[in-house]
Amino acid sequence: MREQGDRRLVGEGRAVRLESFGGAEVLDVREVEAPRAGVGQVRVRVRAAGLNPMDWIMTADADTAARFGLSLPVGFGTDYAGVVDQVGGGVAGFAVGDRVFGGALSRAAADFVVIDTVEGSAANEAHRTPDGVDDRTAATLTIAGRTASAALAAVALGPDDTVLIGGAAGGVGVFAVQLARIAGARVIGTGSATSSDFLRELGAEPVTYGEGLADRVRALAPDGVTAAMDLHGTETVYAARELGIRDSRICTIATQVDGIAAANGANATIGALEEIARLIAEGRLRVPIAERFPIEQIRRAAELQAGRHVHGKIVIDL
Template identity: 70%
Template sequence: MAQHRDERQKSPSRAVLLEKFGGPENLTVQSVPEPHAGAGQIRIRVTAGGLNPMDWVMTSDAGTAARFGLSLPCGFGTDYAGVVDEVGPDSTGYAVGDRVFGTAVSRALADHLVIESAGNISTGVAHHTPDGVDDRTAATLSIAGSTAAAALAVLGLGPDDTVLIGGAGGGVGVFAVQLARIAGARVIGTGSASSADYLRSLGAEPVTYGDGLADRVRAMDGGPVTAALDLHGTDTVDVARELGIPDKRICTVAAAIEGVPAASGANAGPEALRRIARLVDTGDIRVPIAATFPVEEIRSAVELQAERHVRGKIVIDLSA
C-alpha cells in the first residue's frame, strides 16, 4: 500500500525532547526528521497530548529512566490524540483520516508519531476516537482512564459499597470517582477544603485529607466504608486499615504495600478504555480540563502538573 501524507507534512516536524534527564527545565521543543509509516505501521498527526505524573517521574533521573527502558536523547509524554495520515503496507484496522487516541510511552508529544498497527499500551497503541469526543479530551483518556479501570476491577465495586478514594480530584481520580458511581457505589473523596465543590461535581462526597481523616469519615452519614483506593501514596491505605477495611479491598496505584493489591494501566484491557471513551461520548463521564498549553510552553505545563494540586487534566496543544 502506498504511503499517504497530508499537506502539513511539508512543515518541519517538532518533538519535545530531553538531552539530559531531570526537571522540566531540561525539556525543549526541537525540529526532528519527519518519520514515516513502514510495514505494519501507521503514522499519526498528533493534535493534542495529555500530561500524567508518570511522564516526569520516568524522566526525573537516569536510574528511573533506565528502569523504563529510556535513553538519551529522550522524548516526552505518553497520552496523545490525532489523525492517521499514513498507513504502511500490511497495516490493518486504520485508514487515512481516522481520528485516534492512545499511548506512546515517553514519545507522544511530537507532531508525528509512528506506531505498530497491532501495538499495545507498552509499545504504542491507537484506539478510534468516538465522533462526539474532541481531540483535547481524547488525549486525556488513556493512562488515567486505564489506571482507574484497573483499580476498580481489583475492588469489584457494586451498589452495596462505599469506597474511600484518596486523591479523588486528580487525573486518575476524575475517572475513578465517576466509574465507581456508575458501578453504583457511594464515593467519599479526599481533597483540600477548597476542592469540596469540585469533588461534589464529580459525584463524590468530599472529606478533607490530613490528620484526623479516619474520624471525619466515621462522622459522615451513610454507613461503613467497605473499600478504599489510594491514588497518591500510602496515607489512604493507613486510614482504610484504621477504618477496618480488609487489605484485599484496598488498592494502590502509586505505592507497593505488602498485602495490599496494586494496579496500573497496563492491567486494564483495551475494552476497558474503549468503554470509557464511549461513556465520555455519551456524557456519562466528563473530563475536566484544568489548563491547555501550546507545546512551546511545555516547561510551564509540566511545572504546574508536578505541583499535584491540579483539578482535572492538563493538555498540550500541538494543532498549530
C-alpha cells in the same frame, strides 16, 4: 504507502526532547525529522497530548528511565490524540484520515508519532476516537483511564459499596470517582478544602485529607466504608485499615504497601479504554481539562503537572 499532506508535510516536525534527565528545566522543543510509518505501522498527526505524573517521573533520572526502557535523547509525554496521516504496508483497520487516540511512551508531545498496530501495547497503541469525543479529551484517556479502571477492578467495586478514594481530584481521580458512581457505589473523595466543590460536581462527597482522616470519614459514613483506593500515596491506605476495610478491598496506584494490591493501568481489562471513550461519547462521563498549553510552553505545563495540585487534566495543544 498511503499518505496525507500536512502543513509540515513529511520532512520535519516539532517534538519535545530531553538531552539530559531532570525536571521541567531540561525540556526543549526541537525541529526533528518526521518519522515515517513502516510495515504494520501508522503515523499520527498529533493534535493534543495529555500529561501525567509518570511523564516527569520516568525521565527524572537515568535509573528510573532505564526501567521503562528509555535512554537519551528521549521525548516526553505518553497520551496522544490526532489523525492518521500515513499508513504502512500490511495495516488493516486504519486508514488515512481516521481520528485516533492512545499511548506512545515518552514521545507523545510531538507533531507526529508512529504506532505499531501489530505489536501494540499500553504504551504503543491506537484506538478509534468515537464521534462526540474531541481530541483534547481523547488525549487524556489512556494512562489515567486505564489506571482508574484497573483500580476499580482491583477492589471489585459494585452498587452495594461505599468507597473511599484518596486523591480524588487528580488526573486518575476524576475517572475513578465517575466510574465508581456509574458502578452504583457511594463515593467519598479526599482532597484539599478548595477542591470540595469540584469533587461534588464529579459525584463524590468531599473530605479533607490530613490528620484525622479516618474520623472524618467515619462521621460521613457511620454505617461503614467497604472499599478504598489510594491514588496519591499511603494516607488513604492506613485510614482505610483504621476504618476496618479488609486489605483485599484496598488498592494503591503510586506506592507499594505490604498486603495491598497495586493497580496498574497496563493490566486493565481488555476493552476498558474503549468503554471509557464510549461513556464520554454518551455524555455519562466527562473529563475536566484544568489547563491547556501550546507545545512551546511545555516547561510551564510540566511544572504545573509536577506540583500535583491540579483539578483535572493538563493538555498540550499541537
